[in-house]
Amino acid sequence: MTPIPSFNIEPDYEKIYPLWRLLKKEISTESRIRCFTEFINNLPNTPYINDELYIIYENIIKRSVSIPLAELLQESPVNNRSLRRYFKKRVGLSPKTLSRIVRVNYVWNEIKSQNSIDFQRLIFDGGYFDQAHFINDFKLITGESPSHFFKRDLQIVKMISGKVK
Numbered sequence: 001m002t003p004i005p006s007f008n009i010e011p012d013y014e015k016i017y018p019l020w021r022l023l024k025k026e027i028s029t030e031s032r033i034r035c036f037t038e039f040i041n042n043l044p045n046t047p048y049i050n051d052e053l054y055i056i057y058e059n060i061i062k063r064s065v066s067i068p069l070a071e072l073l074q075e076s077p078v079n080n081r082s083l084r085r086y087f088k089k090r091v092g093l094s095p096k097t098l099s100r101i102v103r104v105n106y107v108w109n110e111i112k113s114q115n116s117i118d119f120q121r122l123i124f125d126g127g128y129f130d131q132a133h134f135i136n137d138f139k140l141i142t143g144e145s146p147s148h149f150f151k152r153d154l155q156i157v158k159m160i161s162g163k164v165k
Contacts, residue, residue, distance in 0.1 A: 010089070052076055053090055056083070057098070064099040065106045065127045100137045103127050107134070111150070 019039045026032045048054075059072050073095060076083055088094050093101075107126045111117055119131070128134040138146045 052078055053083075053087055056087065056095065057091060060095060060098050061102060064102045065125070068127070069095060069099045101141055104138055104141045107138075 022035050022039065023032050026035050056076055063072060073080060073083060084094060103126050107122055110122050123131055123134045135146060142149055
């Protein structure tokens with residue numbers, strides 16, 4: 001797999017380098033696994049603190065369908081540019097990309113749960129301005145247009161997305 005520059009997460013080298021030095025000394029796979037396990041088990045057990053980025057992430061997941069992303073980001077005391085940079089470094093996606101995924105997922109869930117589908121209402125409820133906006137986001141997330149995507153057997157897609165019941 002070739003790396004995608006906008007989706008790679010840089011590791012914290014200060015924490016990883018000691019592990020790399022330890023693993024470099026080991027010869028067998030079993031000893032490397034044992035060494036790695038000891039390293040992980042001896043990491044300090046610090047509780048996670050909900051910081052500003054976590055709160056923004058949760059807001060995007062829970063509210064980005066009904067509230068525009070710009071409005072959600074205004075609630076943060078961190079300036080917009082820094083926020084986007086920190087968010088992408090920590091989550092691996094920009095806030096906008098995460099918002100797009102959440103909205104496409106909302107539409108997908110609605111389509112699955114309804115017998116007759118009113119696409120105009122669905123697109124509006126999903127936080128899109130118009131059909132072209134939805135199609136553009138859908139193509140960015142799935143790589144194909146909605147009409148092409150929904151014409152095929154979606155059982156595999158349901159399994160991969162964890163939506164098989």
